[in-house]
Each structure stands twice: as C-alpha cells, then as structure tokens.
Amino acid sequence: MSLLPRFSVSAVVCLILLAACHRDQEHSAELFVFGTIVEVKLWGASDEQANRAFAELQQMFQGMHQNWHAWEPGRLVEINNAFADGRPVEADRGIVEMIRRSQLIEQKSDGRFNPAIGALIRLWGFHTSDYPIIGPPPDSAEIDEILIHNPSSRDIRIDGLQLRSENPFVQLDFGGIAKGYAVDLAIRHLQDLGITNAIVNAGGDLRAMGRHGERPWRVAVRKPGGGILGAVEVRGDEALFTSGNYERFRQDELKRYPHILDPRSGWPVEDVASVTVITTEGIEADAAATALVVAGLAGWPAVARALDLNKVLVVDESGKVYLTPEMEQRLQFSGDVEREIVEVGATRF
Numbered sequence: 001m002s003l004l005p006r007f008s009v010s011a012v013v014c015l016i017l018l019a020a021c022h023r024d025q026e027h028s029a030e031l032f033v034f035g036t037i038v039e040v041k042l043w044g045a046s047d048e049q050a051n052r053a054f055a056e057l058q059q060m061f062q063g064m065h066q067n068w069h070a071w072e073p074g075r076l077v078e079i080n081n082a083f084a085d086g087r088p089v090e091a092d093r094g095i096v097e098m099i100r101r102s103q104l105i106e107q108k109s110d111g112r113f114n115p116a117i118g119a120l121i122r123l124w125g126f127h128t129s130d131y132p133i134i135g136p137p138p139d140s141a142e143i144d145e146i147l148i149h150n151p152s153s154r155d156i157r158i159d160g161l162q163l164r165s166e167n168p169f170v171q172l173d174f175g176g177i178a179k180g181y182a183v184d185l186a187i188r189h190l191q192d193l194g195i196t197n198a199i200v201n202a203g204g205d206l207r208a209m210g211r212h213g214e215r216p217w218r219v220a221v222r223k224p225g226g227g228i229l230g231a232v233e234v235r236g237d238e239a240l241f242t243s244g245n246y247e248r249f250r251q252d253e254l255k256r257y258p259h260i261l262d263p264r265s266g267w268p269v270e271d272v273a274s275v276t277v278i279t280t281e282g283i284e285a286d287a288a289a290t291a292l293v294v295a296g297l298a299g300w301p302a303v304a305r306a307l308d309l310n311k312v313l314v315v316d317e318s319g320k321v322y323l324t325p326e327m328e329q330r331l332q333f334s335g336d337v338e339r340e341i342v343e344v345g346a347t348r349f
C-alpha cells in the first residue's frame with residue numbers, strides 16, 4: 001500500500017486548517033499508521049507545540065509501520081526470517097517491549113492472546129489489507145502442522161535488543177497489540193512535548209489524557225456491523241479498545257471465517273462479535289480485547305479476571321450486550337439494547 005500520498009495530503013490539509021482549529025483551543029490532525037487513519041486532537045496547546053507534535057508523531061508512526069509490519073518488508077519480517085533459521089537477530093526497543101508484554105498476557109490469558117502465531121495467520125490469508133478474502137479455509141492438516149509445534153511468544157529469548165527463538169515456528173504478528181502500543185507511545189511523546197490534554201484515536205481505538213477544556217473527552221464505542229453503541233467520557237489518562245470479529249474475514253459459500261484465531265485450535269473464533277475494554281494503557285487494552293474475543297461468551301469473565309480488567313463490554317452475534325458493572329457506570333447507551341451485567345471480580349482497573 002502506498003503510505004506517503006494519503007499521509008502528506010492529510011498533513012497538508014491540517015496544517016492549512018490549524019489557524020481555524022485554534023479558535024476554540026483545539027488543534028487536530030489526521031495521520032496514518034498500519035492502514036488506519038489516526039486522528040490526533042490537542043486541547044490548549046500552542047500552535048508551535050501542535051505543529052511540532054504532529055510532524056514528530058507522523059514520523060514516529062511511519063517508523064512503526066516500517067519496523068513492525070507483519071508482512072511488508074521491514075525489521076519484523078527480518079526477525080521472523082531469523083527465527084525460522086534459528087539465527088539471533090537485533091530488534092528495536094518497541095518490538096522488545098511488545099514481546100515482553102505479550103509474554104505476560106499470553107501466560108495470563110492461558111494462550112488466547114499469542115502474537116507468535118503469524119504462520120497460522122498467514123496460512124488463513126490474513127496477511128493482506130484487502131478484505132473480504134474469498135475462498136475456503138486452509139486444510140486442517142496444514143493447520144495441525146503448525147499447531148503441533150506450539151509457537152509461543154515465550155519461546156523467544158531476549159538479551160538487550162537481541163532476540164533468538166528456541167522454536168523455528170515462532171512468527172511474530174503484532175496485529176492484535178501494535179495499535180495499542182502505538183497510541184501509548186504517541187501519548188508519551190505528547191507528554192514529553194509538554195502537552196497535557198490530548199486524544200489519539202485510531203478509528204475508535206484510542207487513548208486520551210487530560211480534558212477537552214471545560215468538559216472531559218467524549219468518545220464513541222463502536223457497534224459490530226457499523227454504527228455506535230454508546231458514548232464514554234474519558235477520565236484522565238485512559239485507553240479504550242474494541243476488537244471486532246466482523247470487519248475482516250475470509251468467506252466461502254458456507255460461512256465467514258473472521259481474522260481473530262484461537263491459537264489453541266488454529267481456527268477463527270465465532271460466538272463473540274466484539275469486545276471493548278477500558279484500561280490505562282493502550283497496549284494492554286488492545287491485547288486484552290483480542291484475548292477476550294478468543295475467550296468467547298463462556299470464557300471471557302475468567303480471562304478478564306486473570307488479566308485484572310473490570311471495564312469490559314462484550315457483544316454477541318445476536319447483538320446482545322454483556323458488561324461489567326464498572327463498564328455500565330461509564331457507558332451511555334445510544335439506544336435500547338438488550339443487556340446483562342456480569343461481575344468478573346477484578347480489582348485493579
């Protein structure tokens with residue numbers, strides 16, 4: 001995909017619009033990373049701070065795209081090639097951090113979140129930006145051939161920036177966590193520039209800090225199949241992520257095969273349409289939302305507890321909503337929705 005044209009057009013448009021945006025103390029820009037438009041809004045920043053912030057974030061996002069992409073040539077592809085050959089390889093700090101965090105989340109979620117299943121994701125044809133994919137699922141034998149080797153992020157040994165996999169079937173795919181980490185790094189960079197009120201929003205997956213002047217930042221929670229389920233007022237520094245099983249999928253004449261896989265079976269997960277998680281960090285919210293989609297309707301409360309999450313919302317295939325009391329307190333539904341409150345007993349967030 002070509003990165004630059006859309007990127008620079010939106011940046012130029014925004015730079016032209018900055019003066020107008022400034023009228024009510026808001027600056028905004030649309031940037032681009034991992035095939036998604038990222039809207040960045042700042043409140044109360046100076047023109048100078050905003051211009052610098054947008055230019056630097058744009059550069060950071062471009063670096064992430066090049067280094068962390070699962071199938072476009074770049075550092076992550078080199079790392080995966082080295083793992084397959086059993087060679088040690090040098091990573092960047094971001095990749096090391098994502099591996100460390102993934103190892104913990106993989107362990108706590110009992111393998112439901114596992115970014116080492118890149119070979120399975122590729123086998124299903126999900127290393128593409130063009131959805132839907134038309135065609136039958138892969139052969140069970142081919143799926144089993146990968147599963148039998150049990151690829152896990154915990155097979156990776158980290159020594160400084162140097163990585164080595166003890167398992168040649170480990171292929172990293174950060175599709176379930178990189179967006180979360182990207183918004184964390186963006187927020188951290190804005191803080192370093194002295195900006196205290198901002199929101200970084202990648203199509204409804206976001207992190208915010210501070211306020212929008214007199215009021216809190218207010219964000220929408222996406223609904224499976226399009227539309228909005230409700231709104232949340234962000235409190236201080238918080239991330240909100242939704243993992244959906246409805247936008248990206250493979251399809252044959254029989255059914256749909258969504259892009260989130262259960263690493264233990266090698267097959268797409270089915271009974272959950274989307275999961276929304278609120279927590280303090282994007283990296284955690286993003287990975288956790290993916291893990292909870294895999295956990296499914298029966299398993300999500302236990303996995304939420306294991307991950308110590310208490311603001312969770314799950315939508316099933318029929319549109320029914322299950323949510324924790326802590327999430328219910330925060331969400332203003334936009335319409336009448338069938339819903340059930342579920343206690344998960346987590347204490348941390």
Ligand code: ADP
Nearest residue numbers: 112113114115175176243244259260261263290
């Ligand atoms: P969304 O596309 O809605 O942001 P996710 O955050 O759940 O969804 O990310 C889905 C992506 O994560 C997939 O496209 C794939 O790259 C990767 N992935 C799929 N299944 C898993 C899994 N079980 N654990 C970790 N990553 C996964």
Ligand code: MG
Nearest residue numbers: 176286287290
């Ligand atoms: Mg995710």
